[in-house]
Amino acid sequence: MSEAPFGRRLATVTGVDELGVYRVLRVAEQVMPQSGWQAGELQPGQFAMLAAVERWGGGEGERPYLPRAFSIARRTDREAHFLLEDVGPGTQRLCELRAGDQLWLLAPLGRGFIPPRDGRRALLVGGGVGIAPLAILQDTLAAGVGQGHGPASEATVLLGFRDSSRAPGAALLEGAQVATDDGSVGYHGLVTELLAAEIDRDPHAVVYACGPAGMLEGVRALCERTGTPAQLALEAGMACGYGACFGCVVPKRGGGYLRVCVDGPVIDAAELEHVDSHAGAPA
Amino acid sequence: MTVEFCGLTLAHPIINGSGTFDAIAARRVFGDALLADFPFSAYVSKTITLEPRVGNPAPRLWETAAGLINSIGLPNKGLRGYLAEDLPQLAEIAAGAGDAQGGDPVPLITNVMGASAEELSTLVGACEERAEIAAIELNVSCPNVKTGLDIGADPVQLEQVVSTVRNQTGKPLIVKLTPNTADVAACALAAEHGGADAVSLINTLRATALAPRRPGQRAGRSDGGPGESSGLWLGGGSGGQSGPAIRTVALAQVSAVVARVVIPVIGMGGVQSSAHARDLIDVGARLVAVGTESFRDPAAGSRIALGL
Numbered sequence: 001m002s003e004a005p006f007g008r009r010l011a012t013v014t015g016v017d018e019l020g021v022y023r024v025l026r027v028a029e030q031v032m033p034q035s036g037w038q039a040g041e042l043q044p045g046q047f048a049m050l051a052a053v054e055r056w057g058g059g060e061g062e063r064p065y066l067p068r069a070f071s072i073a074r075r076t077d078r079e080a081h082f083l084l085e086d087v088g089p090g091t092q093r094l095c096e097l098r099a100g101d102q103l104w105l106l107a108p109l110g111r112g113f114i115p116p117r118d119g120r121r122a123l124l125v126g127g128g129v130g131i132a133p134l135a136i137l138q139d140t141l142a143a144g145v146g147q148g149h150g151p152a153s154e155a156t157v158l159l160g161f162r163d164s165s166r167a168p169g170a171a172l173l174e175g176a177q178v179a180t181d182d183g184s185v186g187y188h189g190l191v192t193e194l195l196a197a198e199i200d201r202d203p204h205a206v207v208y209a210c211g212p213a214g215m216l217e218g219v220r221a222l223c224e225r226t227g228t229p230a231q232l233a234l235e236a237g238m239a240c241g242y243g244a245c246f247g248c249v250v251p252k253r254g255g256g257y258l259r260v261c262v263d264g265p266v267i268d269a270a271e272l273e274h275v276d277s278h279a280g281a282p283a
Numbered sequence: 284m285t286v287e288f289c290g291l292t293l294a295h296p297i298i299n300g301s302g303t304f305d306a307i308a309a310r311r312v313f314g315d316a317l318l319a320d321f322p323f324s325a326y327v328s329k330t331i332t333l334e335p336r337v338g339n340p341a342p343r344l345w346e347t348a349a350g351l352i353n354s355i356g357l358p359n360k361g362l363r364g365y366l367a368e369d370l371p372q373l374a375e376i377a378a379g380a381g382d383a384q385g386g387d388p389v390p391l392i393t394n395v396m397g398a399s400a401e402e403l404s405t406l407v408g409a410c411e412e413r414a415e416i417a418a419i420e421l422n423v424s425c426p427n428v429k430t431g432l433d434i435g436a437d438p439v440q441l442e443q444v445v446s447t448v449r450n451q452t453g454k455p456l457i458v459k460l461t462p463n464t465a466d467v468a469a470c471a472l473a474a475e476h477g478g479a480d481a482v483s484l485i486n487t488l489r490a491t492a493l494a495p496r497r498p499g500q501r502a503g504r505s506d507g508g509p510g511e512s513s514g515l516w517l518g519g520g521s522g523g524q525s526g527p528a529i530r531t532v533a534l535a536q537v538s539a540v541v542a543r544v545v546i547p548v549i550g551m552g553g554v555q556s557s558a559h560a561r562d563l564i565d566v567g568a569r570l571v572a573v574g575t576e577s578f579r580d581p582a583a584g585s586r587i588a589l590g591l
Contacts, residue, residue: 003314007582008580237344239575249343257338
């Protein structure tokens with residue numbers, strides 16, 4: 001896991017790619033380390049707080065005011081990538097950014113995924129814009145093969161989307177099986193149904209999931225039934241991203257709360273009794 | 284730019300508002316970089332209560348125009364857990380931050396809250412015993428267990444409580460006033476009469492928000508929980524408004540208090556820049572606390588202090 005430089009810093013947008021309704025925001029980045037599993041490396045699943053430098057505010061309800069949390073979707077030699085969907089005044093403003101525009105960036109934050117042990121197969125399960133951290137996870141797993149220190153495990157990618165305007169998001173990862181709620185692309189049904197079949201096929205697989213609360217609860221319940229280890233990357237509205245505000249909590253199994261920003265965002269499914277949708281806040 | 288405050292010499296006038304900066308979590312996230320550029324000249328802990336608290340159910344945040352409402356519910360390990368686990372870590376951070384600036388440890392101020400004078404006395408008495416604690420701040424935005432009224436909202440009650448607690452400590456005693464009262468200056472005067480060494484204000488303004496009603500569009504609450512039946516968004520029902528939205532209120536209340544008391548005043552409320560801090564200092568605040576702006580930038584305190 002990598003520590004973050006103290007304080008938000010300026011970053012410049014290098015480009016924006018369209019994937020259906022989603023936008024891949026590409027940002028010039030020289031500070032964060034490359035992704036990997038060693039101490040000091042960027043851990044897949046770590047996230048950033050982003051805000052536009054210009055016109056942050058003045059949208060719907062005179063918002064946004066706070067920065068917004070995004071998984072680091074990809075780390076290339078010179079860029080960090082983020083996956084956006086316009087679902088509120090903050091994400092709307094970020095979706096408007098173009099090459100040359102400036103951002104405030106605080107990163108990398110949080111605890112990411114832990115690699116699979118003993119060469120077990122990794123099942124990457126994503127829903128909607130939540131597919132983002134699975135891309136850097138896939139990259140990192142692929143890079144680790146044959147490196148000696150990384151896990152030499154295969155990854156199977158299962159992604160669910162609402163409809164055909166969102167299914168193009170699957171291009172963020174390689175070789176994904178796609179499910180859509182309306183059946184317009186790929187399997188007609190829930191991505192958790194694809195997951196159940198994969199776990200049947202390989203009971204020793206381990207699950208890495210990120211997506212809406214309902215999907216994550218489905219993954220959690222399924223993995224609990226089958227005894228499959230699962231790491232869930234949670235989403236929560238946050239004010240700060242570094243443990244200061246105590247706003248982004250989810251209930252912990254056995255009582256009390258976890259802060260998604262510093263105890264997560266990746267949390268072992270066994271730590272949760274259920275995945276709660278209450279941590280949500282305006283986007 | 285050093286500032287004298289209740290016998291403490293501070294490197295600059297910028298401190299943090301209680302509950303807006305978890306130095307222990309920040310140390311884990313930012314490592315030694317936090318110490319090298321520690322943003323505050325004194326560090327105020329989050330509110331400590333006698334017994335541990337887990338805090339309010341989610342959702343705990345609501346973004347507003349130029350600010351936010353929080354309904355966190357004062358999660359903390361309780362007095363015993365704080366003194367045993369958190370305070371030693373805070374002292375280490377304070378020493379490291381002082382070292383990095385070639386000076387003494389950053390003074391630690393412990394904020395405590397209790398529902399009666401007796402409870403507050405126990406808390407303050409325990410803080411008195413610990414050399415790591417340089418000063419104590421009373422959070423009096425707590426309903427009195429007997430009257431149900433916020434201790435800090437009623438000048439008569441406040442003066443009684445402060446004078447009782449005053450006997451428990453020789454350390455500087457700061458009273459964090461509540462803005463949710465008819466006459467904040469009268470409360471400040473009561474705190475002074477009770478023996479407070481300083482007052483701090485403003486705390487957050489009581490506020491609430493309704494859950495969004497358009498189905499399917501924005502995240503709303505549809506779980507049948509307590510918030511949903513009332514249409515309220517926050518798990519705790521109501522919370523406190525902070526951020527630049529309340530800056531003008533803070534300026535007015537700090538001005539009013541400075542006019543009535545002779546003890547030093549810590550001003551806060553929506554400070555985002557050195558100019559905003561300067562405004563509060565110009566109306567008479569000795570120190571200025573930064574809170575919500577640290578959420579947007581953890582190094583905000585350093586930036587604001589540097590620009591003064």
